[in-house]
Amino acid sequence: KEQGKNALRRIRKMAGYTQKDLSEQSGVTLRSIQQYEQGKKKIQKASAETVRALARSLGCQMEDLL
Numbered sequence: 001k002e003q004g005k006n007a008l009r010r011i012r013k014m015a016g017y018t019q020k021d022l023s024e025q026s027g028v029t030l031r032s033i034q035q036y037e038q039g040k041k042k043i044q045k046a047s048a049e050t051v052r053a054l055a056r057s058l059g060c061q062m063e064d065l066l
Helices: 004-015 019-024 032-040 046-059
Strands: none
Touching: 004 019, 004 032, 004 046, 019 032, 019 046
8 A cells, every 4th residue: 555645646637736736725734744755744544633634625535545
């Protein structure tokens, strides 16, 4: 299974969002999105609220990001 950081980047790009777009849409900080994508922070350890906001903005399931 794909690592969370790669899934986030792949789904974000498929949605046509930049990291900044996703940050503005979801309310998750740009810094956090960058860190999840770079693997500096594990999205699996993010709050459910954060993952839900990202999934909602990207039109995917929370599980898709984990």
